[in-house]
Amino acid sequence: MTYDVESVRARFPSLATGTAHFDGPGGSQVPAVVADAVRDALTSSLANRGVVTAAERAADAIVLDARRAMGDLLGADPAGVVFGRSMTQLTYDFARTLARTWRPGDEVVVTRLDHDANVRPWAQAAEAVGAVVRWVGFDPATGELDDVAEALSDRTRLVAVTAASNLIGTRTPVADIVASAHARGALCYVDGVHFAAHHAVDVAALGADFFACSPYKFFGPHCGVVAGRPEVLADLRPDKLLPSPDAVPERFELGTLPYEILAGCTAAVDFIADLAPTDATRAQGGRRARIEASLAAVGGHEDRLRERVEAGLRELPGAVVWSRAGSRTPTVLVTFEGHAAADAYRHLAGLGVNAPAGSFYAIETSRWLGLGDTGGLRVGLAPYSTDAEVDRLLDGLADFLRRA
CATH class of the missing domain: 3.90.1150.10 (Aspartate Aminotransferase, domain 1)
Structure with a gap:
């Protein structure tokens, strides 16, 4: 082709x-269609999400469309798609929330190959509760990540790993790392910010508990996304306002979502889907x-x-x-x-x-x-x-x- x-x-x-x-x-x-989507949302009749007025329903539709779009892009359940200001902000939020389940002596694994946004939030959260940080290096001569499984133990509670290094491009064996983490009873948080801009992602196949990305790396507006397994998210109790929704994924989204940004995210996913579809996929029509x-x-x-x-x-x-x-x-x-x-x-x-x-x-x-x-x-x-x-x-x- x-x-x-x-x-x-x-x-x-x-x-x-x-x-x-x-x-x-x-x-x-950013392509024109994404900017148009942001503008159109900003200049349309919108209100806070609801089901009574047309403006409320329009806002609700933007949010649900964006969740479905990110679900299609990432091969993830839309019910677990969480939006935030940035990947860094979301990772800090999840680190603080998950740390409440850790005890002194528990272990968190991070790598030398990662962007600091998938290192420091976990290291600082671990320090706050007395958990131990285990480091995984990589071979400077080849850029290949060391064996993460060797750093795991029965005290491992979370493994944070990048899907691809934003500095040197190294791709990691995410599915194997997730399987090793799960075998030890640990969760796995994957930084897919750099990876998702270049390769098709299948979060369900990878088995990742959390997969983070940033739409502005792949033609969208500035925001962050975490696709989490809904059953894992359901067990977490983040800080939130008393009257704000307690449902997943809304309980992880603080305040009113930026509807225009989410409209731009949907447009960016549609743009990617239209970059080079084959005749067969056009006929099939699935995004x-x-x-x-x-x-x-x-x-x-x-x-x-x-x-x-x-x-x-x-x-x-x-x-x-x-x-x-x-x-x-x-x-x-x-x-x-x-x-x-x-x-x-x-x-x-x-x-x-x-x-x-x-x-x-x-x-x-x-x-x-x-x-x-x-x-x-x-x-x-x-x-x-x-x-x-x-x-x-x-x-x-x-x-x-x-x-x-």
Whole structure:
């Protein structure tokens, strides 16, 4: 199946500026249909959710549509889809709530491969109740995560793991990790923020108790989502206002939901489903099937460009590519011997090429690699990336090294 990247690009108003965006891991560009959905919700007749007035019913429909859309995207039960301000905020909320079930001496497992949003909330919650934090490292030479099962015990209460590193792209064996956690009677919280932007997710197949993501990484508005197993959520008692709903998932959503943002989330999922559906999935009409077909096509496009980027970087003098895992996302971390990645970032920006430098909150990963808090230059490919943009990136870095 041919992937029509130019047709995809035409749907993003921001790309008309000519800037080459390799900064998608920090937040993707937004298609017009998502902005339209946000605007339409804001300017329509809405009220707080209810069933009496048309405005109340419209708000309720937006929320339920968004839950169904995220359920289709993530292969999860819509009844367990929780919305919040950000993945970080939601993870802190769940960490505080789950910590009430922990006792001194219980254990929580985190990894050096994770974004700090899936490390610090758990470490701080554990410290508050006297639980022990167990760390799982990774091989700096390959980027592959160490065996999580070796860190588990009968005292393990929660395993927090990323589905893919937002710094070096390493994909982890989530299903195996979840199975190991469950065998010990522990829950598993998966950070899917970076993964969900590039690959079809099937939370039910993975068995994850919680799967967190951020719609603004895949063309949506800024917010956070956790798809939890409804039966697990039903056992948790978060802090909430007395008159606020006690039903799942509403009991985890503090205050009135931002209806316009949720409308944008639904539009983003529909946009993904329409990226590259096959004739068969069009005929079938199921959104989940179209999502899977589209993301398979996107994956082929992004992986081909990633290979071009990596091959080009290997030709540059002093370039060190840190993204080396056998299975990885189209995200490449690179440093340059004798040159600061931040200087390369600024040079590229002057050429209209956005590839930022830093550790991007994956502070444990950056330090484990020996890069301190500085990290490196991160090149993130997206469904709208092109061969011509890859050429601009590589030419710009070659020019930077010549001038430096």
